[in-house]
Amino acid sequence: MPRGLVLLILFGLLASAWPARAQGRVLDPAQYHLGTEGFPEWQEFVGKKPHGRRLELSFDAQTNAAEQTLLLRQRDVKQGWQVQLNGRRLGSLVAQETPLVHALAVPPGTLRDGTNTLAILPPTAVDDIVVGDFRLVPTPLKATLGEAFLDLAAHDASMKGGEWWPCRFTVVDQTGALAALHPATADTNSVSAALRPGVVYAGTGRVRVGVLPGVYTVYASRGFEYSVVTQAMTVAAGQTAAKFFGLRREVPAHGWVAADTHIHTLTKSKHGDATEDERMLTIAGEGIELAVATDHNVHADYTEAAQRTRLSDRFTSVIGNEVTTKAGHFNAFPIQPGSAVADFGTTNWAELLPGIRATPGVQVITLNHPRDLHSGFVPLGPANFNPVSGAALRGQPFSFDGLEVITSAAMQSDIMLLFRDWFALLNHGERITALGSSDTHDVSRFILGQGRTYVKCADTNPAAINVDEACRSLRAGRALVSFGLLTDMVVNERFGVGDLATRGGRGAAAVVTVLGPAWVQADRLELFANGVRIAEQRLAPVRGVTKARVAFRLPRFRHDVHLVAIASGPGVTAPFWETPRPYQPSSKVFTPRVLGATNPVWLDADGDGKFTPARAYAEQLVKRHGTAAAKLFPALADYDEAVAAQAASLCHAAGKDLRALEYQHALRTAARPVQHGWVSYAGTLP
Numbered sequence: 001m002p003r004g005l006v007l008l009i010l011f012g013l014l015a016s017a018w019p020a021r022a023q024g025r026v027l028d029p030a031q032y033h034l035g036t037e038g039f040p041e042w043q044e045f046v047g048k049k050p051h052g053r054r055l056e057l058s059f060d061a062q063t064n065a066a067e068q069t070l071l072l073r074q075r076d077v078k079q080g081w082q083v084q085l086n087g088r089r090l091g092s093l094v095a096q097e098t099p100l101v102h103a104l105a106v107p108p109g110t111l112r113d114g115t116n117t118l119a120i121l122p123p124t125a126v127d128d129i130v131v132g133d134f135r136l137v138p139t140p141l142k143a144t145l146g147e148a149f150l151d152l153a154a155h156d157a158s159m160k161g162g163e164w165w166p167c168r169f170t171v172v173d174q175t176g177a178l179a180a181l182h183p184a185t186a187d188t189n190s191v192s193a194a195l196r197p198g199v200v201y202a203g204t205g206r207v208r209v210g211v212l213p214g215v216y217t218v219y220a221s222r223g224f225e226y227s228v229v230t231q232a233m234t235v236a237a238g239q240t241a242a243k244f245f246g247l248r249r250e251v252p253a254h255g256w257v258a259a260d261t262h263i264h265t266l267t268k269s270k271h272g273d274a275t276e277d278e279r280m281l282t283i284a285g286e287g288i289e290l291a292v293a294t295d296h297n298v299h300a301d302y303t304e305a306a307q308r309t310r311l312s313d314r315f316t317s318v319i320g321n322e323v324t325t326k327a328g329h330f331n332a333f334p335i336q337p338g339s340a341v342a343d344f345g346t347t348n349w350a351e352l353l354p355g356i357r358a359t360p361g362v363q364v365i366t367l368n369h370p371r372d373l374h375s376g377f378v379p380l381g382p383a384n385f386n387p388v389s390g391a392a393l394r395g396q397p398f399s400f401d402g403l404e405v406i407t408s409a410a411m412q413s414d415i416m417l418l419f420r421d422w423f424a425l426l427n428h429g430e431r432i433t434a435l436g437s438s439d440t441h442d443v444s445r446f447i448l449g450q451g452r453t454y455v456k457c458a459d460t461n462p463a464a465i466n467v468d469e470a471c472r473s474l475r476a477g478r479a480l481v482s483f484g485l486l487t488d489m490v491v492n493e494r495f496g497v498g499d500l501a502t503r504g505g506r507g508a509a510a511v512v513t514v515l516g517p518a519w520v521q522a523d524r525l526e527l528f529a530n531g532v533r534i535a536e537q538r539l540a541p542v543r544g545v546t547k548a549r550v551a552f553r554l555p556r557f558r559h560d561v562h563l564v565a566i567a568s569g570p571g572v573t574a575p576f577w578e579t580p581r582p583y584q585p586s587s588k589v590f591t592p593r594v595l596g597a598t599n600p601v602w603l604d605a606d607g608d609g610k611f612t613p614a615r616a617y618a619e620q621l622v623k624r625h626g627t628a629a630a631k632l633f634p635a636l637a638d639y640d641e642a643v644a645a646q647a648a649s650l651c652h653a654a655g656k657d658l659r660a661l662e663y664q665h666a667l668r669t670a671a672r673p674v675q676h677g678w679v680s681y682a683g684t685l686p
Helices: 003-017 276-285 303-308 349-357 417-428 467-476 614-625 629-636 641-653 661-669 672-682
Strands: 025-034 055-061 068-075 082-085 088-092 100-106 114-121 129-137 148-156 167-172 193-196 199-202 206-211 214-221 229-235 240-247 256-263 290-293 316-319 321-325 328-333 364-367 402-407 433-437 452-456 479-483 486-491 500-502 509-515 524-529 532-538 546-553 561-570 593-598 601-604
Touching: 025 055, 025 114, 055 129, 068 082, 088 100, 148 167, 148 199, 148 214, 148 229, 167 206, 167 240, 167 276, 193 276, 199 206, 199 276, 214 240, 229 240, 256 276, 256 328, 256 364, 256 402, 256 433, 276 303, 321 349, 328 349, 349 364, 364 467, 402 417, 402 479, 402 593, 417 561, 417 614, 417 641, 433 467, 433 479, 452 467, 479 486, 486 561, 486 601, 509 524, 509 561, 509 593, 524 546, 532 546, 546 561, 614 629, 614 641, 629 641, 629 661, 629 672, 641 672, 661 672
Parallel strands: 148 240, 256 290, 290 316, 364 402, 402 433, 486 593, 500 601
Antiparallel strands: 025 129, 055 114, 068 100, 068 129, 082 088, 082 114, 148 206, 167 199, 167 214, 193 199, 214 229, 256 452, 321 328, 328 364, 433 452, 452 479, 479 593, 486 509, 509 546, 524 532, 524 561, 561 593, 561 601
């Protein structure tokens, strides 16, 4: 088919997606790829020449005495792109990668008689975007998006006359793009709803929004534990369409508190777009029960905002602080009101972390997004951390309590990268709890609670969570990491995550359960001992909540190991819970995945009543047998590759060349775990 005909068909489809009365004047129906030639951001842009770094369109018009509305479509926008008309800034594209319809007000007098110029101006950073299908509607923004209305309400469908539930409504048009929405109330300062393109969080479970006349798909959701209800809605000009959505709690998480330990607001952090009141709506609307306020270098307290929005009965808020330094970001909580802020000017962890710990009330310190680059520093980067031995290369103390292995607003291209870092820390002897969090600064771009941690704690009253109990559980590792799945494990029928498990009579057994809502699938379950995968189970698609229940017979370990189970599956592409792209990608290929992980069950395989990490075993062996390969390698044969890697790091620290002929010859006949551990550590050296 000729390319010109293909474009005509495409433009015709785009035009049909606009309601007839809202089409207004078509300025340009084309879609333009803007970006920096030779620097494609994602695989879909590789080999494609962008239209340019900027876009300018000329059209004839007359001066507008009253406000008009500019409509456009956009996708894959990550950075700040300005929209200008005749040199006057109308606003910016929405920083969101999901396709959406954007509506901008054109103030009186912006248009002029004769030729007009519409410009899309780029940021300094590399960003491939698609933008186009520009239309000018001769009515004010409020009137344009007030031709038709949607009345939406969500309630508990598990009982007759069930209560209205705070929730999220996601509205998309016929192309699947997030729809342009407008609040239907005159009170723009209302705290009952938080509205962004295609998304509205309703604090009371009920909301009325203005839309363009047309055909829509509406999703009602309430976070990971709940069902999603989808309804098609058609609304004509001058009409209101109404739908009720019956939601159900699907994932049984009794005895586990849903926590997001990394939350920001525009009000206190001064970036992002979620005000403090809007943040309360997103916390309640995503079903988070324990919300930790962590704005940058300020002790944030949600108490007044929760009361103001009448949502204080929906969750327990915790005063916290993201201590943001040039040597890493650390969350600290809980904090006593009125306490002084820790010194965030120092970069010496030996001074910084005790200073944070000394803040009155603090029980938990977490290291946030540890592979992200901020201020030229990567906390677990190659200059600071050995990813195989888990050693600190600058001598800095790893005295934090938790490590974010999932940060949904700052994902890694390799979803397992931070788990491997965490395994290395555990093998080195650190006791650090793995956490999931959102780090969201926004209402909808990054979803609050998408990455979350389930903490072992009484959860019968979400407004009265025992914060001390929750913190004790976090420090003890009685927590599960959730990013679309919930994975739990019991060893020898009675030992759960955080427990020291004794050996069974015929060896240990681990039973792993994987849960998730109907709208998520799992396809893989892996079991790790000391960070080494010892078992894997492929999982078939399941519509039910229980995705898998698998019993693993464990090897007869001769030494202690920490056991961790991780389930994963295909990512969510639907707009109500879309899996976010990596924040600082290391690959142009994006493969979305969901994941659920346990914290360790500590297996006391040697029966001495305590847990011995891989580092301690290696120290004992090197002390007993020395660094000579002839004696050390046979002694390592009874241990796994984690112990061998630690032994290699100790030999290296003693001044030994791990690539010397002595070691190379001995490796040829060494046990396979010894080979793997030794080579993996040696591969980290220059």
